[in-house]
Amino acid sequence: MKGMIMPDYNTEELGRLESVIEGLCLLPDEVIRETGRAVETGQCPPHLAPFWTLVSADAGNCLDGPLFRKLETDWRVAEYSFYSFFPPVYARIYHQGERPQIWFDGRTRGRVALFRFANGEGLVVKPLQNRREAEIAQRAGEAGVGPRQFPSLDGFLVEELVQGRFFTDLSTAELQDDLLHRVGLRLGSMLLALHNAGTCYNDATVSDPEGRSHLLVRLPTAGQADPSPDCRLIDFGVSVLLDRFPDLEMEEVFNLVRTTPEYRLASRLGLGGSELGRFLAQYRQRLSSASRDEILARDLRIAEEGLREAAARMGAGIIGPFQEGFAEGNDR
Ligand SMILES: Nc1ncnc2c1ncn2[C@@H]1O[C@H](COP(=O)(O)OP(=O)(O)OP(=O)(O)O)[C@@H](O)[C@H]1O
Ligand SMILES: [Mg+2]
Structure with missing residues (x-):
């Protein structure tokens, strides 16, 4: 397809990154503390903290060391953090080579990431706040009451950025x-x-x-x-x-x-x-x-x-x- 850019990650690598993201809400306190220490001692660049489990989970073998290093050299991860790996965002940033504006919001539910692309359209990635929220948001989107919903990863919603x-x-x-x-x-x-x-x-x-x-x-x-x-x-x-x-x-x-x-x-x-x-x-x-x-x-x-x-x-x-x-x- 015209304008397609080869993404840097193969299907298997993407799968591993997606499971890290899906595990983020469930990280045990000990892992969070360990990640904090790795950032403090300079072993882990701050923006790669969400991916530190790739290398710490199997410290002996560092099975995912090469994948972690790939992330280190990826400017898109520096700019968009793990949000760039949600399927609809990934397609636009890695396949289409777009460079959206990103900003953050959210209080009760935690951090909400908002993207706006050059054509004015946008996407929002937000952590789920209740177990049936995805189903409710899907129904509301279909009824034209709420934002349209897109494919996401467990624990999060990806939805249309409502204009207005x-x-x-x-x-x-x-x-x-x-x-x-x-x-x-x-x-x-x-x-x-x-x-x-x-x-x-x-x-x-x-x-x-x-x-x-x-x-x-x-x-x-x-x-x-x-x-x-x-x-x-x-x-x-x-x-x-x-x-x-x-x-x-x-x-x-x-x-x-x-x-x-x-x-x-x-x-x-x-x-x-x-x-x-x-x-x-x-x-x-x-x-x-x-x-x-x-x-x-x-x-x-x-x-x-x-x-x-x-x-x-x-x-x-x-x-x-x-x-x-x-x-x-x-x-x-
Ligand atoms: N789909 C969307 N389209 C446009 N803006 C959005 C969308 N979803 C969230 N936002 C923006 O992000 C903010 C936070 O989102 P949300 O309300 O879901 O989280 P929250 O933690 O409940 O935040 P708050 O306590 O401020 O309501 C919203 O107030 C709004 O400004
Ligand atoms: Mg709210």
């Missing part, structure tokens, strides 16, 4: 009533689509206290036939699929608990290990007597709270048109 800005970053000049109505309508209909598919989004953060949002908005361009903004929800890290409800795993109970005001208050007061266990057990009990619709209704409450948070920054005038649109889009 946080809702909370729209300027006063952009916040016309008509636009607010359309954004509200879209949020209402996206939540409805998730609910119809059995997903409780559980994080419809229109604005968090720091002004960050999970609602991304891309304004229509001048002359666009349909004046609707393109809106999408990102981050399904605490979402819960209710397909087995009322059967819920402890992790799902925790995800449902952590976005409640009671839990936020209790954790601010410092909830210890055994108290957390009790809190979860009680909450599980409460959830078992709730209906599926009552659980889904949390999303409406969280969206409402976020809208009020946003209004505190952006002006009370945003509430009316946004809410009207929301009710229209969420009409069940």
Whole structure:
């Protein structure tokens, strides 16, 4: 194919690199400490720390020494770290010779890597935050609510970089009533689509206290036939699929608990290990007597709270048109 560049790694080497990456979330403390020591003593270059197990796992034979040395001479690993080995990223960097911009974000789930290619498209690599997140994100992507999902490695998601800005970053000049109505309508209909598919989004953060949002908005361009903004929800890290409800795993109970005001208050007061266990057990009990619709209704409450948070920054005038649109889009 025209423009193809021979990548530096054969299938077998790539397989070994991929298994190192898939093992990263499960590394025992001792291995992490050993890697830290290797970096401190200058044996391991800091950017190759994720790959140190290639040489330390079998220190006697250094079976993977040649592969590790190959990584040492690869400028792409210096620039993009292990993120360049995720299949869709690898294809573009190693096969197509692209040199995307990379930056990092993420708090609760850990480090999120974001790539933007020369044509404006982008990819995001993020560690999974719950066991069913890949499945939930896949469904949301297919429904056009969340970012499109791509093939990934165990423990991570690779998804489309959604174009657009946080809702909370729209300027006063952009916040016309008509636009607010359309954004509200879209949020209402996206939540409805998730609910119809059995997903409780559980994080419809229109604005968090720091002004960050999970609602991304891309304004229509001048002359666009349909004046609707393109809106999408990102981050399904605490979402819960209710397909087995009322059967819920402890992790799902925790995800449902952590976005409640009671839990936020209790954790601010410092909830210890055994108290957390009790809190979860009680909450599980409460959830078992709730209906599926009552659980889904949390999303409406969280969206409402976020809208009020946003209004505190952006002006009370945003509430009316946004809410009207929301009710229209969420009409069940
Ligand atoms: N698919 C995406 N498209 C565009 N931006 C994204 C995407 N996924 C994540 N981001 C950006 O990265 C940030 C962190 O991602 P995410 O919300 O999944 O992780 P988090 O740990 O929950 O972070 P936070 O606590 O800030 O919400 C987002 O706030 C957003 O700015
Ligand atoms: Mg988030």
